[in-house]
Amino acid sequence: MPSAAAEPLTPERILETTEEVLRRFGPTKATVVDVARALGVSHGSVYRHFPSKAALREAVTDRWLAKSVVRLEEIASAPAEPAPSKLEAWLEALFEAKRHKAGDDPELFATYTVLLAESSGVVDHHLSELIGQLTRIIAQGVADGTLAAQDVPAAARAVFDATGRFHDPQYAADWLSPTITAEFEAVTSLIVRGLRA
Amino acid sequence: MPSAAAEPLTPERILETTEEVLRRFGPTKATVVDVARALGVSHGSVYRHFPSKAALREAVTDRWLAKSVVRLEEIASAPAEPAPSKLEAWLEALFEAKRHKAGDDPELFATYTVLLAESSGVVDHHLSELIGQLTRIIAQGVADGTLAAQDVPAAARAVFDATGRFHDPQYAADWLSPTITAEFEAVTSLIVRGLRA
Numbered sequence: 001m002p003s004a005a006a007e008p009l010t011p012e013r014i015l016e017t018t019e020e021v022l023r024r025f026g027p028t029k030a031t032v033v034d035v036a037r038a039l040g041v042s043h044g045s046v047y048r049h050f051p052s053k054a055a056l057r058e059a060v061t062d063r064w065l066a067k068s069v070v071r072l073e074e075i076a077s078a079p080a081e082p083a084p085s086k087l088e089a090w091l092e093a094l095f096e097a098k099r100h101k102a103g104d105d106p107e108l109f110a111t112y113t114v115l116l117a118e119s120s121g122v123v124d125h126h127l128s129e130l131i132g133q134l135t136r137i138i139a140q141g142v143a144d145g146t147l148a149a150q151d152v153p154a155a156a157r158a159v160f161d162a163t164g165r166f167h168d169p170q171y172a173a174d175w176l177s178p179t180i181t182a183e184f185e186a187v188t189s190l191i192v193r194g195l196r197a
Numbered sequence: 198m199p200s201a202a203a204e205p206l207t208p209e210r211i212l213e214t215t216e217e218v219l220r221r222f223g224p225t226k227a228t229v230v231d232v233a234r235a236l237g238v239s240h241g242s243v244y245r246h247f248p249s250k251a252a253l254r255e256a257v258t259d260r261w262l263a264k265s266v267v268r269l270e271e272i273a274s275a276p277a278e279p280a281p282s283k284l285e286a287w288l289e290a291l292f293e294a295k296r297h298k299a300g301d302d303p304e305l306f307a308t309y310t311v312l313l314a315e316s317s318g319v320v321d322h323h324l325s326e327l328i329g330q331l332t333r334i335i336a337q338g339v340a341d342g343t344l345a346a347q348d349v350p351a352a353a354r355a356v357f358d359a360t361g362r363f364h365d366p367q368y369a370a371d372w373l374s375p376t377i378t379a380e381f382e383a384v385t386s387l388i389v390r391g392l393r394a
Contacts, residue, residue: 162387165361191391195391
């Protein structure tokens with residue numbers, strides 16, 4: 001990490017550095033002073049952007065979760081794709097995103113699991129966003145006659161709940177199992193079949 | 198608890214007492230000496246039936262899980278019931294059993310959650326038994342043409358995985374939510390619809 005005190009201290013730079021500090025020290029040890037030191041600034045300068053350690057952590061968690069939603073939003077918004085295959089692609093992309101985070105960067109994933117337990121407002125927002133995307137996909141299918149659901153938001157919530165084993169961080173250890181892909185496919189095809197018109 | 202050293206020291210008496218001791222002291226503090234003291238016998242007498250503390254704990258967990266399976270086995274084996282409603286009734290009974298254990302006796306449930314994490318062989322056996330019951334229900338439906346599944350054991354596993362939010366002890370805190378019953382019903386009807394022929 002360059003000390004780079006000459007660059008302007010933007011919220012984005014602070015959040016990037018906080019992510020690196022969390023990766024290095026873990027969520028229990030990392031402090032605002034560590035973040036300020038890595039940036040070559042005073043901790044007062046960090047507090048000017050984020051008024052507390054909790055606010056900084058929430059912002060980091062929010063940013064991390066937002067990045068994972070971008071690809072899912074693209075799938076949910078694709079105009080030409082039929083709803084049933086869109087639903088499958090979305091569930092697969094969600095599982096892939098969570099698995100990658102858990103597998104490629106286990107220290108940071110563990111860090112975020114702790115943060116997730118702390119910042120429930122941020123997580124609730126993330127879950128609502130995901131269920132909102134599912135709602136749009138199912139509504140599209142109901143509108144064009146490929147899917148059937150009496151209560152679309154309830155159906156979206158049911159799809160999200162029924163696939164929890166493949167996106168809830170509590171199950172991260174199971175994602176290394178050699179049979180997990182087959183299990184994911186079995187659940188997905190059961191659910192998509194359950195929604196078909 | 199009566200001291201009742203005169204009664205014969207059966208494995209069943211030891212296990213009943215162990216359950217009470219676990220309820221009183223919790224899984225980290227309860228010892229074989231506590232169990233022996235509650236029974237009014239030497240700890241050697243307990244070890245004659247259960248060679249180690251681990252063996253005793255596994256036997257208690259196994260007994261506790263076996264009790265919850267009895268009602269589910271009755272549903273799975275009911276001769277006249279059509280498979281789709283049998284499947285619904287079975288999933289509801291599983292959720293009810295887990296909820297009751299969590300709600301009526303929270304200390305013991307917390308105790309068992311710890312034991313479950315320790316005694317994976319016992320838990321694996323319990324899960325296989327449950328998935329085996331689901332397999333029989335689905336096979337019955339496939340045989341009489343009410344359900345459709347290409348790979349019956351895989352479909353049973355998918356049903357179990359898709360309903361994890363309503364039986365996995367990790368989610369016990371969610372079972373107190375005022376919306377949990379509606380969420381359970383939405384997932385169950387999605388799954389049963391996904392399996393209908």
